[in-house]
């Protein structure tokens with residue numbers, strides 16, 4: 001562990017610490033951020049009402065829309081002079097959401113990212129190939145500072161330019177790599193194209209996040225690169241990457257850095273807290289953030305929490321893998337479908353490649369779901385010169401895929417097989433869903 005005194009704290013002591021920090025942060029935002037004062041007043045809450053974690057549920061929620069309305073600096077709890085860094089979301093829907101960091105916030109962020117790297121198998125002295133985007137996105141700089149904090153040699157390669165990345169991996173001999181799972185998978189493809197086997201590189205572990213991915217994707221990444229593939233979660237509104245991390249020992253749920261971020265899972269419809277183990281919307285409250293702490297921030301991400309002790313010795317609560325985002329959930333003819341469930345099916349069949357897109361449209365009044373997926377190179381090679389998408393084997397394969405999807409999703413899905421390398425590769429976060437029913441709806 002990077003900070004065992006925090007990461008394996010006795011849970012009673014941890015709760016005491018959380019309560020103390022919660023009281024302080026509530027007091028600070030009430031006095032320094034007019035938005036929060038107004039929200040608390042409307043809810044009839046004063047800082048004195050919050051005695052500890054047990055009163056958390058009395059506080060009002062904060063939503064992404066609130067951050068947008070307060071653009072750019074309306075939620076800052078410190079003078080701008082104390083803010084040494086700004087990050088922002090991509091802002092595909094109007095204004096981006098802006099977040100600020102004081103010097104201390106940057107230090108805490110580096111700490112949680114260093115914890116994450118150690119939990120993934122990283123050590124001081126390792127070379128870390130950082131393929132998360134650098135810039136307003138938090139992935140690049142977050143892991144960069146974490147790596148430096150740990151004493152690594154960080155290669156700030158950022159996203160894009162696959163062939164250069166392939167060369168650097170061979171020449172700099174990194175032990176660790178980080179990037180979105182979809183991008184790092186596409187790097188393996190570029191390496192194979194260059195005539196090299198990704199399993200022969202110096203890489204031992206990968207730290208993957210920023211988009212939803214499945215257990216099947218983990219297996220694919222681990223087999224393709226011969227590495228441990230570890231899940232890292234975070235969001236800019238809370239800090240960036242490092243909010244939670246899997247441990248290499250268990251690879252079973254992500255430990256939330258609970259000394260900094262207080263988690264809850266709520267029913268997204270009613271807002272009521274849900275018991276341990278139930279899936280719902282993840283909500284976070286900042287415990288240490290100075291520049292712009294968030295109170296009960298609704299992430300839109302779906303997960304469950306578990307307090308069961310972990311074999312790695314970390315005592316911090318674990319969250320499940322993210323099942324999806326509430327706004328990514330497709331409602332197809334009344335049935336809820338998550339892209340991650342489709343990924344599970346696609347990656348479970350070796351005749352198809354792990355590159356896919358879901359296209360949703362309307363046929364009359366009915367929703368229509370189409371899975372476009374590439375055939376694997378091995379499958380195409382196996383069919384030899386007689387290969388065409390009309391080949392009998394392709395027909396049989398679509399039939400089997402359709403049946404499997406129906407079984408897992410509960411809705412009829414059309415399957416369109418595509419030739420290898422015809423679906424666009426991501427440079428960062430993969431675009432998995434194209435919804436043509438409602439063209440104005442975009443993710444923020």
Ligand code: DLL
Nearest residue numbers: 139209210211212213232233234235236240241322
């Ligand atoms: O994606 C921060 C990050 C960078 C996390 C690098 C991990 C690695 P945002 O751009 O604000 O921040 O997007 C946050 O991405 O609410 C989730 O929906 C999604 N997300 C992040 N990590 C995971 C993950 C960064 N491990 C949004 N699994 C979050 C699934 C993830 N979804």
